[in-house]
Amino acid sequence: MPDTIAVDVTRYRPDRDDRPTTQRYEIPLRKEWTVLDGLNYVKDRVDGTLSYRWSCRMGICGSCGMTIDGDPKLACETFLTDHRPGPVRVEPLHNFPVIRDLVVELTDFMAKLPRAKPWLVTDSDKPPPDAEYRQTPAEMDEYKQYSMCINCMLCYAACPVYGLERDFLGPALIALAQRYNLDSRDHGADERLEVVSAPEGVWDCTFVGECSRACPKGVDPAGAIQRYKVTAAKETLRSLLLPWGRR
Amino acid sequence: MTTRRPVEPVLWLAFSAGGMLSALLVPVLLLLFGLAFPLGLLPAPDHAHLHALVRSPVTRLVLLALTVLALFHAAHRLRYTVRDGLQLKRLERLVDALCYGGAVAGSALAAYLLATIS
Amino acid sequence: MTEYTGLYQRLYRTRVPILWWLRRRSYLAFVVRELSSVFVAWAVVFLLLLAHAVASGPRQYQSFLAWSAAPWVLTVNAVALALVVYHAVTWFNVAPQALVLRVRGRRVPARVVAGLHYGLWALVSAVVAWIVI
Structure with missing residues (x-):
């Protein structure tokens, strides 16, 4: 299994962007890691400006809904290994206006x-x-x-x-x-x-x-x-x- | 927020009944009369037998129910498909009128045809 | 009507594309399922034409049979049959979601409800075939 996987994350910064763009990050590919773990890795170590919602990381709070490779999924319940070899597309939830990056208006x-x-x-x-x-x-x-x-x-x-x-x-x-x-x-x-x-x-x-x-x-x-x-x-x-x- | 329109549930019931009845009856009838008999895979029933069948009030009633409900089923589904698939919500009234109007016209024609069988 | 949080001006809204139903296999399957109702309507019209031909006499019945053997009619009816069967299968498969039954306090499993529908379909088809042939 390779060491890393790419995630293509939607970025939208209302103060400077007219429309969303995509930013690619290389994150470690660990067999227990979910997309949420990957996003947390990005925010902690690579790019602190990335915004997204999450909380319980165990599929009960309902915060981390996103569109992952075209499907609406909870980021904490989507394993990176299931989306090998990548790149994994991570977009905000469909049908909702986007406030910033992966955060939508509910x-x-x-x-x-x-x-x-x-x-x-x-x-x-x-x-x-x-x-x-x-x-x-x-x-x-x-x-x-x-x-x-x-x-x-x-x-x-x-x-x-x-x-x-x-x-x-x-x-x-x-x-x-x-x-x-x-x-x-x-x-x-x-x-x-x-x-x-x-x-x-x-x-x-x-x-x-x-x-x-x-x-x-x-x-x-x-x-x-x-x-x-x-x-x-x-x-x-x-x-x-x-x-x-x-x- | 709009107020309840009592016609929506009735249309849905017609759609539902039409879906069930057509799912049960149409496949075998179309298989026989649309493919098997014309292709000669099975011997076509003779005229006398079919005529007796079609003349019976039970058959005519079943055919009428099947036609009316199947047409309203199709009208209902087409209405929503056009509204959502082609995003023509602004022409909603026109689409509704054409779809259900067509079903009503077809039902009237069917009723006339079936009533005048002798 | 809804009160937005003050970020209104900068919210990014994606317009739903006109071909949204081509974007996912499940959406396409849904639209095909819905359009199968048009072929159900055709089948019913075809049967009415048949009934009319039968009622008009043996000569009209024979010419109807000949017409229904024409290549284009056969093709339309073959396609219609496939879609009508697709309608029936998708209808019976979702019936358990709409029809929740409880027997003696326990929920009847989905496959039993669907199975009962398929059984009814087989029975009705057999009866109709027996009557017609």
Whole structure:
């Protein structure tokens, strides 16, 4: 195995660049090293001006999402040896505006997130419980998969519709809405329906499925969205055919 | 943020039903009538048999359902492909009208054809 | 609508290229899958033409059979068949993602759901073939 590998990293310095450029660095090729280790090596020893986000370096914080050799990946989970002989292209996450180098602007997602009401909505008719909520393992199983989202935004980078439709709520947001809808402690399904069954909610999705392929935590947002389409369709039929019915 | 449009779920249901029905029925029918019989790989059924089949109200109902749903399935998919693939979101209303309008026209024609079989 | 952080002027935005769907194999496969619906529509039109020919009499039926043996019609139908099968396969393969079933508290595995769809496909095809032939 050779000693080093080249990484071609996107550089964008808003104070001096009009458009991004690429800078090549030679980094050690160690069999346990990930792209994140390589970037940290560059920042520590070669070029301290390189900017990127990272934190836990173990695939749970969701900070280090980047486009590596064309695929949306977590830099801390992408081994350099898997991209031999290189050079490894490291670009910022697709579909987001670039602030600097590999750092992208995530405000669009953050602004849309509260609309999914990603919290337990209580039943306002009842007083608050005086003991803890109880939930069986089967009840937790219903939503557990969708609770694994680490907001890494790889699904948004993978989704062609998000790149094209600025208003699309996106995979992670709808999966998160499902996480609460399917939680037995939650009573907010009606409120979320209004938001998520708007045209910029589930109906913009054409089930490309790339979001689920990109997801490092197995959340399957594509599945969450399709299931939600069924729910929304059932709800529409119910309200059209039985308008007097009460949920 | 736009308000819910109740037509979207209904269109999606038509797309979904059309996709399922066409996936189940079209391959075998196209294999037989599009390739096997014309190429002589299998003997083509005689006219009397097919005529009896086509005259039956069950067959006509199935064919009508298949046609209407398959056309709406195609219209729905084409609409999104044109909107996203050719990035024609600004012509959204026109694309929608052409796609679903075509499906409606085709369905009307199919209904007429199937209703007037004797 | 969204409040940007004050770095707005210097954000670099990449425009989505018109041929974005050629950039990845999976995107191209997706567009082919979507366009297969056009061939589904063609197949359905073809079957309606056949039904009309049958209803019009034995002579029209024979001339329809002769027409469908013309090289260009055969080619179109061969391509259509390939794409219609592609539609069916991609449809059944993603069905488990949309259809989450639980039996006695345990989730039905994806391959079982897909397998049930394929089984239904085989059954329906056999029944139709038996009726027609």
